[in-house]
Amino acid sequence: MPYESLRAYLEVLEQRGLLHWIDKEVDKDSEIAAIGRMMFLALPEEQRFGLGFRNIKGYxxxxxxxxxxxxSTQMIATALKCDPVPTEIYERLMHGINHPIEAVMVDSGPCKEVILGPKEVNLLSFPIPVWTPTKDAGPYLTPMWVTKDPDTGVRDIGIRRCQIKGRNKTGVLFGAPDRYGAIHHAKWKLRGKAMPAALFIGADPVQYLVAPSRFGIDELAVAGGIRGKAVELVKCETVDLEVPATAEIVVEGEILTDALESEGPFGEFTGYVAGERLGPVFCAKCVTHRKDPIVLGLISQFPPSESSMIKRNLLEASMLKHLRQNLSIPGIVDLHAIEASGCTAMLWVSLKKMYTGHVDQLVFGVLGYMGMSYFKWIVVTDENVDIRDPFMRDWALSWHVRPDKDMRFISDTAATELDPSSLPPDAVPGDLRGTKVIIDATKKWKYPDISLPPREYLERVVAKWTDYGLPPLGKVKLPKAI
Ligand SMILES: Cc1cc2nc3c(=O)[nH]c(=O)nc-3n(C[C@H](O)[C@H](O)[C@H](O)COP(=O)(O)O)c2cc1C
Structure with a gap:
């Protein structure tokens, strides 16, 4: 059975030792983020867990x-209800994409337990944390935003940062103009109208996992396909949008199209604080929530983080599906979005190169799918390079590339505004332009033999290692290339 709500999922996490509730009093603006950050900084991935706070000063x-x-991957697999191995996660996602189940409307749901009209809306009443204490402009949510294309009525769900600016006002960041949410906003602006929008937090965990990817179909239908059951939606009270019935908190309103306001700074997934800028304004008209709502905050900021983990596991799988199935590009062995780049700036692909133009076809497939604001560096290498091993990536870059011939640039194109190298702090974001670097790190001709003994020689001595009177070797990983 799929999880029907965040609460059902939290129970399972707790049973599996993947969630710890903290009963000691904490300050939401100085302690919550620091505890989460230490969990990522100090623990190896396999030992990480989720954090629950239920004694929050002032709330x-x-x-x-x-x-x-x-x-962790184990937690993602718990949310997806599969084994914690990349192939299983890929299969689960593939199943959702290939067997989508459209969301269904229901009359009501737990998210309507409390309904607050315009006069009662007070976002400041929720314990919303500060994520980079002393550096952020204030408390932020990382909610899922729902908007619709005014021409087609097609819905989009996207996770976007949300600065709490007052009782009924927030900011929102469209990271680049090619995001669907930003396109919707531009279309509403052309019509001279504010954009109806709703944000929700804390529904079924699968929705959080699929929202940051692009599938060419409704993310909620993909979520339904993964869960094996349709996501249940309820109508918003004041806007023509639908939200998950079991969400913890829903905020309805509109994003203005005739006014910009200062937004940020906010500690970002790049590992840097993105400075204050002019951004769109969301005016809240109605809040609905469960009784005793739980505020869910995604840990983003310096990688690794939940942001990079979601992208590493889900975005890689959705891109692989697009390239292999939709574009039928042969020979793709692996694809890896580099976590230190927030899984957004650098992508490596290993490919069994078969024909002239194969590398270009792959690269343009990636950019066409993700939009030109993604991936500043795309490196394509041979099928026998383990692109998940940083040492082997450096090795391939060192000896498979003749920079003047094998590095190509697409200049003067889109970039992400959050990249601190894109623009000096005082420049106008409207002028934002960037460059893609495409590195063909495949071998262009037959290479000499690798200067290692044959694999069987190495394996033979590994088997006899302690017979030589030597201390144990530990885990041995021979390069794929030999
Ligand atoms: C934790 C987290 C925070 C994110 N914050 C933002 C954001 O503030 N602005 C943004 O444009 N995208 C953000 N993203 C990425 C979007 O969710 C992603 O690009 C998604 O595809 C939205 O694009 P769409 O409008 O094309 O659907 C975030 C992703 C994650 C995982």
Whole structure:
């Protein structure tokens, strides 16, 4: 049975030792983020867990959970209900994409337990943390935003940062103009109207996992396909949009199209604080929530984080599916979005190169799918290079590339505004332009033999290692290339 709500999922995490509730009083603006960050900085991935806070200074009865969606591959697999191995995660996602189940409407749901109209809306009443204390502009949510294309009525769900600016006002960041949410906003602006929008937090965990990817179909239908059951939606009270019935908190309103306001700074997935800028304004008209709602915050900021973990596991799988199935590009062995780049700036692909133009076809397939603001560096190498091993990546880059011939640039194209190298701090974001670097790190001709003994020689001595009177070797990983 799929999880029907965040609460059902949290129970399972707790049973499996993947969620710890903290009963000691914490300050939401100085401690919650620091505890989550130490979990990522100090623990290897296999030991990470989610955090629950239920004694928050100044918010009696309030609860915050963070690191509960994607602290580790094991947690992601728990959310997807599969084994924690990349092939299983890939299969689960593939199943959802290939067998989508459209979301269904229901009359009501737990998210309507409390309904607050314009006069009662007070976002400041929720314990919303500060994620990079002393550096962020204030408390932020990382909710899922729902908008619709005014021309087609097609819905988009995207995770976007949300600065709490007051009782009924927030900021929102469209990281690049090629995001669907940004395109919707531009279309509403052309019509001279504000964009109806709703944000929700804390529904089924699968929704958080699929929202940051692009599938060419409704993310909620993919979520339904993964869960094996349709996501249940309820109508919003004041806007023509639908939200998951079991969400913890829903905020309805509109994003203005005739005004920009200062937004940020905010500690970003790049590992740097993205400075204050002019951004769109969301005016909240209605809040609906469960009784005793739980605030869910995704840990983003310096990688590794939940942001990079979601992208590493889900974005890689959705790109691989697009390239292999939709574009039928042969020979793709592996694809790896580099976590230190927030899984957004650098991509490596290993390919069994078969024909002239094969590398270009692959690269343009990636950019066409993700939009030109993604991936500043795309490196394609041979099928026998383990692109998940940083040492082997450096080796391939060192000896498979003649820089003047094998590095190509697509200049003067889109970039992400959050990249601190894109623009000096005082420049106008409207001028944002960037460059793609495509590195063909495949061998261009037959290479000499690798200067290692044959694999069987190495394996033979490994088998006899202690017979030589030597201390044990530990785990041996021979390069794929030999
Ligand atoms: C934790 C987290 C935070 C994110 N924050 C933002 C954001 O503030 N702005 C943004 O444009 N994308 C953000 N993203 C990425 C979007 O969710 C992703 O690009 C998604 O595809 C939205 O694009 P769409 O509008 O094309 O659907 C975030 C992703 C994650 C995992």
């Amino acid at each position: 009696p009865g309030g609860r915050v959970v963070s690191g509960v969606i994607a602290a």
